[in-house]
Amino acid sequence: MILPRRFRNLSLLLGTFIVLAIVICAVFAPYLSTHGIEQMDMRNRFSGPTLSHWLGTDNFGRDLWSRLIFGARVSLTIACISVAVSAVVGTAVGLAAGYFGGWTDLILMRITDIFLGFPAIVLALAIVAVLGPGMVNVAIAIIVVAWTEYARVVRATTLMLREQNYVQAARALGAHPVRILVKEILPNAMGPIIVLASLGFGTAIIAESALSFLGFGLPPPTPTWGWTLAYGTRFMRDEPWLAIIAGATIMVTVLGFNLLGDGLRDALDPRHLSRSAGRKK
Amino acid sequence: MSDNLAASPLLSVENLKVHFAIRAGVFQRQVGEVKAVDGVSFSIGAGETLGLVGESGCGKSTTGLALMGLVKATDGRIAMQGAEDVTAMRSVPRAHRRRMQIIFQDPFSSLNPRQRIRDIIRAPLDIHGIGTTEERRAEVAKLISLVGLRPDQADNFPHQFSGGQRQRIGIARALALKPDIIVCDEPVSALDVSVQAQILNLLADLQRELGLSYLFISHDLGVVEHVSHRVAVMYLGRIVETGPKKAIFSKPLHPYSELLLRSAPSHDPHRRHQFSAVSDDIPSATKKPSGCAFHTRCPLATDICRRIEPQLEVKADGQFVACHHR
Numbered sequence: 001m002i003l004p005r006r007f008r009n010l011s012l013l014l015g016t017f018i019v020l021a022i023v024i025c026a027v028f029a030p031y032l033s034t035h036g037i038e039q040m041d042m043r044n045r046f047s048g049p050t051l052s053h054w055l056g057t058d059n060f061g062r063d064l065w066s067r068l069i070f071g072a073r074v075s076l077t078i079a080c081i082s083v084a085v086s087a088v089v090g091t092a093v094g095l096a097a098g099y100f101g102g103w104t105d106l107i108l109m110r111i112t113d114i115f116l117g118f119p120a121i122v123l124a125l126a127i128v129a130v131l132g133p134g135m136v137n138v139a140i141a142i143i144v145v146a147w148t149e150y151a152r153v154v155r156a157t158t159l160m161l162r163e164q165n166y167v168q169a170a171r172a173l174g175a176h177p178v179r180i181l182v183k184e185i186l187p188n189a190m191g192p193i194i195v196l197a198s199l200g201f202g203t204a205i206i207a208e209s210a211l212s213f214l215g216f217g218l219p220p221p222t223p224t225w226g227w228t229l230a231y232g233t234r235f236m237r238d239e240p241w242l243a244i245i246a247g248a249t250i251m252v253t254v255l256g257f258n259l260l261g262d263g264l265r266d267a268l269d270p271r272h273l274s275r276s277a278g279r280k281k
Numbered sequence: 282m283s284d285n286l287a288a289s290p291l292l293s294v295e296n297l298k299v300h301f302a303i304r305a306g307v308f309q310r311q312v313g314e315v316k317a318v319d320g321v322s323f324s325i326g327a328g329e330t331l332g333l334v335g336e337s338g339c340g341k342s343t344t345g346l347a348l349m350g351l352v353k354a355t356d357g358r359i360a361m362q363g364a365e366d367v368t369a370m371r372s373v374p375r376a377h378r379r380r381m382q383i384i385f386q387d388p389f390s391s392l393n394p395r396q397r398i399r400d401i402i403r404a405p406l407d408i409h410g411i412g413t414t415e416e417r418r419a420e421v422a423k424l425i426s427l428v429g430l431r432p433d434q435a436d437n438f439p440h441q442f443s444g445g446q447r448q449r450i451g452i453a454r455a456l457a458l459k460p461d462i463i464v465c466d467e468p469v470s471a472l473d474v475s476v477q478a479q480i481l482n483l484l485a486d487l488q489r490e491l492g493l494s495y496l497f498i499s500h501d502l503g504v505v506e507h508v509s510h511r512v513a514v515m516y517l518g519r520i521v522e523t524g525p526k527k528a529i530f531s532k533p534l535h536p537y538s539e540l541l542l543r544s545a546p547s548h549d550p551h552r553r554h555q556f557s558a559v560s561d562d563i564p565s566a567t568k569k570p571s572g573c574a575f576h577t578r579c580p581l582a583t584d585i586c587r588r589i590e591p592q593l594e595v596k597a598d599g600q601f602v603a604c605h606h607r
Contacts, residue, residue: 165391174378
């Protein structure tokens with residue numbers, strides 16, 4: 001395989017493979033599904049894996065494989081929206097706080113601290129409880145919890161970058177702060193943001209599943225992973241298949257995103273980047 | 282030469298002060314002050330190079346940054362010929378930026394690693410809205426050849442260049458706005474000696490062709506002697522001696538200038554320092570000695586030096602010295 005050396009690491013490859021597999025399942029769900037997701041077969045509940053039902057059936061006799069790949073669509077959509085928005089919001093706050101310093105920094109970071117002060121899942125539950133269920137509302141709940149991470153990391157990176165001479169040079173030229181942030185600082189802060197975003201996918205999927213599990217996610221019959229897991233646990237003692245497979249799906253997906261994030265972290269590490277990120281004295 | 286230059290200086294700096302507050306504790310109370318630059322005055326004429334020398338931490342770089350508005354001046358006046366005083370302004374106006382630019386010491390951190398050379402050099406033109414897209418492109422090409430780089434290197438990234446080449450790129454960026462004065466903040470200290478000579482010659486050529494003035498900040502006396510017309514020696518935030526290069530280098534009057542020049546390594550290993558300081562400990566800029574800041578290290582120090590701070594006075598032709606004894 002022709003890849004630059006720094007992209008050749010196991011967690012990056014494995015993570016990319018898992019994530020790609022899940023994304024393909026989600027995108028081509030209508031073609032890959034073997035049964036209709038709402039097609040019940042009450043004589044054939046908790047079937048366990050069979051030739052017809054690859055991953056078995058749930059408590060209503062619905063095909064688990066088909067429901068899980070359609071559930072991937074829900075999970076990935078919510079994860080995409082929430083990661084994109086929280087990365088943008090968090091990055092903007094972090095850039096402003098880190099670059100301007102002083103009162104701007106103080107106020108923005110205290111606001112961040114307030115958001116961090118709430119237990120994440122309680123805050124998310126409260127938001128969904130107020131806004132009501134729905135894909136966008138679940139995404140909003142995750143965004144409110146997740147943006148702080150970006151803000152803090154980007155602020156720290158900005159504090160370091162603003163002392164660089166090329167930023168000083170741009171100031172000496174009379175560049176507008178927005179231009180300096182967008183053209184000089186942001187491109188050099190992208191590494192940590194990309195890593196955080198890929199790790200954030202995992203967190204968002206867990207958060208969405210947790211909300212669904214607790215009954216605050218998308219209402220049935222939407223085939224969410226969290227609901228499937230929640231139902232599975234009810235029948236755990238007699239029919240463990242359902243919970244195990246639903247749980248394993250969530251676990252493998254999150255693992256995939258985390259491996260991808262860790263791999264990217266290694267690949268984008270400044271020590272590997274020394275030739276393009278500027279040598280240290 | 283210095284007489285008619287002094288009549289209408291291009292840049293005049295009067296009593297410039299840059300003090301940094303030292304804050305500590307939960308409430309960030311001010312517990313002290315670093316007087317990095319403490320009442321510096323000088324002027325630079327058109328086409329002239331003023332060398333600013335001194336040991337590390339004496340405030341020479343801070344002086345340069347204050348001129349550029351990159352650190353805020355606490356007090357004093359910075360005036361360009363035919364322009365308003367910019368010191369007190371909250372932000373330095375763009376017209377001022379166009380007349381004064383800066384070259385940094387570290388050629389590795391002075392260029393954004395994510396931008397192509399073409400874009401780095403074009404940035405000043407973009408920021409000031411000079412010319413059309415086509416004119417900017419032509420101007421960038423001109424600048425690239427002016428500083429001795431090849432036109433086909435324009436699309437490369439900074440990491441593809443050596444330290445000397447990167448310094449040339451920094452110079453091209455500084456020249457883009459056609460400034461009158463360039464603050465050179467230790468422009469060759471980070472370079473190999475052979476490359477230093479190339480960059481110094483480039484700066485000299487540009488001065489001749491474009492009539493530039495330089496404020497040349499350096500701790501390397503050999504380099505300063507090579508490029509400067511006049512020299513100012515700084516010690517702990519103040520200029521202790523200033524004058525024509527020849528005078529300063531042949532007969533320095535201030536004991537500190539003497540110490541500095543005598544400490545410069547010579548080619549003859551058998552030559553020993555003829556002049557030694559009483560102590561080599563540099564006092565901290567937070568707790569400056571009373572009176573003359575140099576009295577703790579000065580072999581000539583007497584009681585008056587501990588009490589009264591000497592002012593710059595003419596001691597010889599064009600040579601100003603702040604010392605009670607010379």
